[in-house]
């Protein structure tokens with residue numbers, strides 16, 4: 001009986017942990033509200049978030065190869081990948097699972113209304129999640 005229970009609990013824990021372990025560091029301005037909402041979205045989806053406040057996030061963006069064309073409010077790093085802006089948690093999960101060749105990160109340029117952390121009632125503007133490769137070229141990774 002005990003043995004069954006233990007293996008059941010172990011199994012459930014492992015399922016729950018499959019994602020709970022992805023640690024992501026988010027660089028943001030201390031006053032950025034939509035950044036905080038995006039962090040909650042990540043936490044709700046099992047990410048372990050470390051939030052780092054800085055008054056000027058631009059040097060971080062430059063460090064991680066984010067250009068003016070792909071820039072948004074916050075810049076995050078997960079398992080060596082850069083995540084710029086309001087990228088949905090599921091797209092980050094797909095990136096970490098598939099690890100597409102040559103890709104260094106994902107970006108949602110600007111701050112589209114209706115993306116995670118940018119909710120405004122029922123309004124949902126269509127937007128694309130871009131993958132950024134090592135040469136800085138972008139491609140559509142997902143459309144929402």
Ligand SMILES: [Cu+2]
Pocket residue numbers: 034035073074086111117
């Ligand atoms: Cu934002």
